Amino acid sequence: MRRHTYAQAEKFILSREFFGMKLGLENITHYLGSLGNPQKSYPTIHLAGTNGKGSTATMLASVLQTAGYRTGLFTSPHLVDFRERIRVEGRMISRQAVAGFVDRQRRPLVKKNSRFLS
Numbered sequence: 001m002r003r004h005t006y007a008q009a010e011k012f013i014l015s016r017e018f019f020g021m022k023l024g025l026e027n028i029t030h031y032l033g034s035l036g037n038p039q040k041s042y043p044t045i046h047l048a049g050t051n052g053k054g055s056t057a058t059m060l061a062s063v064l065q066t067a068g069y070r071t072g073l074f075t076s077p078h079l080v081d082f083r084e085r086i087r088v089e090g091r092m093i094s095r096q097a098v099a100g101f102v103d104r105q106r107r108p109l110v111k112k113n114s115r116f117l118s
Contacts, residue, residue: 002106006099008099009102071089074087083095
């Protein structure tokens with residue numbers, strides 16, 4: 001397995017955004033299915049709408065964390081550091097976690113690029 005640096009991993013992830021946006025949930029549904037649908041193994045709150053999602057999600061994560069729940073938070077876009085997008089227990093994920101994800105998922109994402117991103 002190839003070992004990516006954080007910089008290489010971030011560049012790879014951000015490069016996926018330039019393949020164009022496809023509305024709908026088909027791409028993510030196929031990708032999560034290829035991983036065994038891990039999202040079904042824990043409770044999830046999905047916020048949708050035009051404005052205020054990031055603030056609302058951050059406040060909700062904080063309330064749940066204070067109540068004793070383990071929380072994960074994904075927001076987009078980031079302001080300064082890509083890792084701002086993904087937080088566990090209020091802390092940005094590590095650079096090693098980003099690189100490790102790309103080490104494990106780069107091949108399936110590149111191989112199935114047309115299926116997941118077109």
